[in-house]
Amino acid sequence: MSAWKGTIIRAVVAACLVSLVVSVGLVITYRLADNQKEDYYRVRKIQVETAAAAVDYRDIEALKGTSNDIGTPAYEKLLDQLTRIKRSDPHIRFVYFMRPQDGEMIYLVNAEEPASHDYTSPGEVHEGATPEDFLVFEGKKPAIAEMEEKVTNKSGTWITANAFVLDKVGKPIALLGTDVDTDRALSSFEDIKHVGLLFNTLGAALLALVSLQWILWSHGNKKRKILRQEMEESLVKLNTELKEANKIKLDFIQLASHELRGPVNAVNIAIQTAEKVLAPKLDDEERLLMEVARSGSSRLIDLLNNLLDITRLEAGDFAFKPEDVDVCDLVNRTVGLYEPLAEKKGLCLSAEMPKGELGAFVDPHSILRVLENLVGNAIKFTRSGSILVSAVEDDGDLRFEVKDTGPGIPVEFEDEVFEKFARYVYPGEHATQKGSGMGLALCKGLVEVQGGRIWFETVEGKGTTFFFEVPRYQETECDEAGDKG
Structure with a gap:
């Protein structure tokens, strides 16, 4: 092999190595910038989520969404919170509360000075709202903090971090938004890219070291993959x-x-x-x-x-078969079934239903199973007083309630109520009232597999109310969904 030929080969190899080093360096640089960007977004989401959690939902509920809110105690308290949020981070340009009202997304409180041309008064419609913005409030998306990149409105282009204010039952009632100017937010990530390009240039000059490093990295990477x-x-x-x-x-x-x-x-x-x-x-x-x-x-x-x-x-083998039923009839059947047992214990078992029929398309067997378990438990643990069973329609769902005047559920047992084989032995007179610990676990499974939820409210020594909700009109494929689990 001639010297020229060897030189050319070495030059080609060196050029290939330099190109490879530069390529790897660019990938690392951009990935680092992206990771920094993701970390920044994560911090922003944590900040806004923490701020939303500190908001008293009752202040939000007190607002009417009109200019008449200005000067009210709730408005001033929320405005003070927004102002402190804005002062805590110099990068934040806008911070505000919004909520849906009459089919529009409206502003409730804005931290801008009223004299500013960017000020939005209470009740002013957010023109940039999209159908996706309403999904959380409609229960179709989880109420978690989220980031929106490059949102453009009349004031410029922003990176927005949103979190939701929840009421006492966890339902979103307002959106807390914070906007940061896109150029200011992304400038540090561009600086990272520029510095990375500089180091890539220096790395190309250290060809031999970089080549060895690359070989070792490839060997290690292969082992990691295996x-x-x-x-x-x-x-x-x-x-x-x-x-x-x-x-x-x-x-x-x-x-x-x-x-x-x-x-x-x-x-x-x-x-x-x-x-x-x-x-x-x-x-x-x-x-x-x-x-x-x-x-x-x-x-x-x-x-x-x-x-x-x-x-x-x-x-996944439990078959659900929805059919047209009268919910009042299901409740009355349950009460009639357990009335003799309640009378034997000296308890007043009654039903409270809306007038007329309450039609629904549900699986009557699963509804009756849940009602029977809840009413049976109420009779078992209630020594004196009454048990009330009711059902109402609530925004497309059926909400059932079983309220008793029993001993209540101890605080230390509340987290275990719906677990399988979970049992609590009450002291004294209730110590003999033992169950299998499976009834409430079954109730939870039957309700949730129908797309519903079950919960309770209790006051120790005064009684407990169990609630469960299921869709009022279930699709005919519900039994197939139950088969598949």
Whole structure:
């Protein structure tokens, strides 16, 4: 090989290495700038989310969304909060509260001085609002902080960070927005790119060192890829094995529950028949033993039914079949079913329903299962007083309530109420009232798989109210969704 030829080859190799180094450097530079940008966005979202969490939702609710709000205590308090937010970060240009009203997105409070040409008065419509801006308030998007890049309006081009003020039940009622001038916000990221280009130029001059570094980096990168691939394959295998094990467990529980239900029902019927036939011949102790046997068999049937339904829900085999029903009839049927048991304990069980029919297209079996569990629990744990069952239509949903005057739920147990096998033994007179700990878990599963939610409010020593909501008109595919889980 001639010297020229070798020189040319070395020059070509060096040129290729320089090009590679420059390319890698550019990628790293832009990625670093992008990471810095993402970090900046994350900080902005945390700032605005923290600020929104500090807002008293009652102040927002007190505003009418008109110029008459100016000077009111709620308006002045919110204005002071916005002013402090603006002063806390010199990059923030605008900060404001908005909310939807009469189909428009309107301003509630703006931190701008009234004399400024950028000032927006309460009730002024935000002209740049899009249909997506209303999705959070309509419950179609989660109420989480978000960033919007390069939002252009009459005042310029901005990077906007939005968070939502939530009421006591977690429903978004207002938007807190902060705007930063695009050029000011992105200038530091452009500086990072310029510095990166300078270092790329210096790196090209240190060809040998950069080449060696690149070789070592490639070797390490290849090892990382192999290791990551092995880890991913192991995770996939482990996940598959866990799914298979869980399916075997659910199949076993479902089979066992199904096979046990027949014999247990037969035992329960036999006990009830024996109790009726032998009642005149039994003394007090024998009657007590018979009642214990009947109560135990009934509890076992309830346990098997709940266990079977929960495993079907978890396995995706619970079929929902919506049909046209009268919700008033479902509530009245539940009250009628449990009225004798309530009267036996000296409790007043009643229903409160709107006048006339309350039509809906839902699965009556699942609604009745939830109502029966809630009413049964209320009777079980209420020593004296009353239990009220009601249902109303609320913005396209059905909201059911079961209110009792029982002992309430202790604070330390509130987070565990809807967990499987969670039970709380009340001291004293309520210590004997034990359940399987599966009824409320089943209620939660039945409600959530229909796209609803269940919650409760309680005052210890005074009573508890359980609420659950489901769509009033469910699609006919609801049973297919239930099958798929």
